[in-house]
Amino acid sequence: MSTSDAQPLIQMQGVNKFFGSFQALKNINLEVRKGERIVVCGPSGSGKSTMIRCINRLEDHNDGHIIIDGKELTDQVKDINAVRREVGMVFQSFNLFPHMTIVKNLMLAQQLVRKIPKAEARETAMHYLKRVKIPEQAEKYPIALSGGQQQRVAIARALCMKPEIMLFDEPTSALDPEMINEVLEVMVDLAKEGMTMICVTHEMGFARSVADRIIFMDEGEIVEEAAPAQFFDNPKSERTKKFLSQILSH
Amino acid sequence: MDVLSGWWDDYFWGAVVVGQVFICSLGLMIIFGLFGAMAKLSNNRVAQKIAGAYTVIFRGTPEILVILLLYFGSAITLTAIAQIFSPEIKFVDVPPFWAGTIAISIIVGSYATETFRGAFLGVNPGSIEAARALGMSDLQTFIYVRIPEMWRLALPPFGNHMLSLIKDTALISIIGLNETMFVAKQAITVTGKPFTMYIVVGAIYLGFSTIITLAVMGIEKFGERTTVGAK
Ligand SMILES: Nc1ncnc2c1ncn2[C@@H]1O[C@H](COP(=O)(O)OP(=O)(O)OP(=O)(O)O)[C@@H](O)[C@H]1O
Ligand SMILES: [Mg+2]
Numbered sequence: 001m002s003t004s005d006a007q008p009l010i011q012m013q014g015v016n017k018f019f020g021s022f023q024a025l026k027n028i029n030l031e032v033r034k035g036e037r038i039v040v041c042g043p044s045g046s047g048k049s050t051m052i053r054c055i056n057r058l059e060d061h062n063d064g065h066i067i068i069d070g071k072e073l074t075d076q077v078k079d080i081n082a083v084r085r086e087v088g089m090v091f092q093s094f095n096l097f098p099h100m101t102i103v104k105n106l107m108l109a110q111q112l113v114r115k116i117p118k119a120e121a122r123e124t125a126m127h128y129l130k131r132v133k134i135p136e137q138a139e140k141y142p143i144a145l146s147g148g149q150q151q152r153v154a155i156a157r158a159l160c161m162k163p164e165i166m167l168f169d170e171p172t173s174a175l176d177p178e179m180i181n182e183v184l185e186v187m188v189d190l191a192k193e194g195m196t197m198i199c200v201t202h203e204m205g206f207a208r209s210v211a212d213r214i215i216f217m218d219e220g221e222i223v224e225e226a227a228p229a230q231f232f233d234n235p236k237s238e239r240t241k242k243f244l245s246q247i248l249s250h
Numbered sequence: 251m252d253v254l255s256g257w258w259d260d261y262f263w264g265a266v267v268v269g270q271v272f273i274c275s276l277g278l279m280i281i282f283g284l285f286g287a288m289a290k291l292s293n294n295r296v297a298q299k300i301a302g303a304y305t306v307i308f309r310g311t312p313e314i315l316v317i318l319l320l321y322f323g324s325a326i327t328l329t330a331i332a333q334i335f336s337p338e339i340k341f342v343d344v345p346p347f348w349a350g351t352i353a354i355s356i357i358v359g360s361y362a363t364e365t366f367r368g369a370f371l372g373v374n375p376g377s378i379e380a381a382r383a384l385g386m387s388d389l390q391t392f393i394y395v396r397i398p399e400m401w402r403l404a405l406p407p408f409g410n411h412m413l414s415l416i417k418d419t420a421l422i423s424i425i426g427l428n429e430t431m432f433v434a435k436q437a438i439t440v441t442g443k444p445f446t447m448y449i450v451v452g453a454i455y456l457g458f459s460t461i462i463t464l465a466v467m468g469i470e471k472f473g474e475r476t477t478v479g480a481k
Contacts, residue, residue: 056383058379058382058383081385081386081387082385084382084383084384084385085384085385087383088383089380089383091376091379091380091383093376094376095374095376095377095379095380096377096380097377097380097381097394097395097398097399098374098377098399098476099398099399099402099473099476100398100476108384108386108394109381109384109385109386112386112390112394113384113385113386113390141475141476142476143476154380157380157384158383158384161384161385
């Protein structure tokens with residue numbers, strides 16, 4: 001890592017994002033240091049996905065600055081794949097490549113992007129499949145796996161790129177309840193190892209036990225940013241209180 | 251069957267020509283189809299318009315006319331160009347093989363354009379995002395994610411385009427390509443037995459289309475490994 005621990009790994013400064021005339025992000029300011037675990041929550045449409053998608057430039061922002069590990073995200077496409085390589089992303093709908101076996105899913109970007117030789121890529125793939133506890137599924141196609149297994153594969157696929165940062169966009173919300181824990185366990189393990197993580201999730205148990213900070217978004221703004229204890233027991237904003245009462249009553 | 255004696259090897263070589271035209275036009279047709287589809291899906295207005303005109307024109311005119319126009323049109327053009335350099339040239343002959351092959355590739359490519367376009371749109375956008383998020387370039391994403399997912403969706407209609415191609419090879423006899431139809435016409439003038447001579451052509455084409463159909467079924471099976479459950 002080029003940056004010292006004093007410099008944040010992720011900096012968002014005054015970020016605005018428009019879809020046409022609709023403003024999806026309003027003056028977002030966020031700093032994440034190496035090893036920090038951030039949970040982002042908020043009502044549907046509040047801009048959570050848009051915010052984390054800006055961090056690896058799946059969306060481009062209109063104003064402000066986004067600086068990842070010292071590199072500012074701009075229109076210069078040259079750097080973007082280098083940045084994306086450092087930022088792993090896990091999606092709600094897994095998004096495995098359906099035409100490839102599990103192990104090939106894990107090898108593809110290693111070989112193409114990190115230029116790792118095939119044998120080594122396979123070794124790394126198997127290493128991470130073991131870590132997410134499904135090495136026996138390596139030669140199957142994604143369709144043959146359960147949702148929880150597919151999501152664990154998706155996490156392993158991102159980890160194979162040896163990212164500095166992991167982004168999770170509601171990784172468990174498409175899963176049947178009995179599969180949620182197997183995915184959360186993998187995420188907790190990652191957190192314990194010191195991975196820098198931003199997780200959009202409404203799993204409040206996970207948030208309470210793992211997060212260093214919880215960010216509450218509403219209507220494109222960061223409304224509240226606090227440590228879990230403060231966030232749950234003593235939220236400042238009325239909007240946060242309303243949101244918490246809604247999701248905790250479920 | 252006696253009337254056929256002496257014609258068998260003409261038919262055989264005619265069939266070889268059909269096979270050659272088919273192979274060459276298949277490759278070209280895929281290229282025209284891919285470019286057409288990518289142009290239609292691009293953000294470039296001009297490319298969209300050109301691809302739009304392409305599919306309208308070639309799906310909307312008789313195939314035999316396209317073959318004739320391309321053959322004579324290219325002969326006229328090439329002659330004109332050649333005369334600039336050496337005025338004594340009277341006429342440049344365009345090889346009917348290539349004129350015909352290119353003509354049917356363009357025609358069937360216009361249908362393939364629509365097939366590929368639909369299939370590209372059917373590719374899960376999540377796969378493409380995942381590839382981008384992993385740092386893959388647009389070209390890598392295209393080759394390793396979009397094409398492999400696309401062709402599985404395109405295959406059933408694409409099989410029909412292959413059958414169109416093989417049948418369209420029969421039209422190229424009109425510009426003098428010595429494929430099986432051409433052989434049949436010659437045989438008829440000598441023997442006066444049109445039904446027999448054309449039946450042989452029919453059998454040859456049925457043979458070709460059976461092979462194609464079986465091949466498509468095989469490839470579909472191969473593609474289905476990924477959609478059928480665990481082994
Ligand atoms: N590509 C797009 N084009 C137009 N509007 C969009 C686009 N993507 C998101 N939006 C809008 O931006 C707003 C924020 O969307 P976003 O997906 O970030 O919300 P979210 O907080 O992740 O919601 P959810 O909990 O439903 O996933 C929404 O109003 C959405 O309709
Ligand atoms: Mg979202």
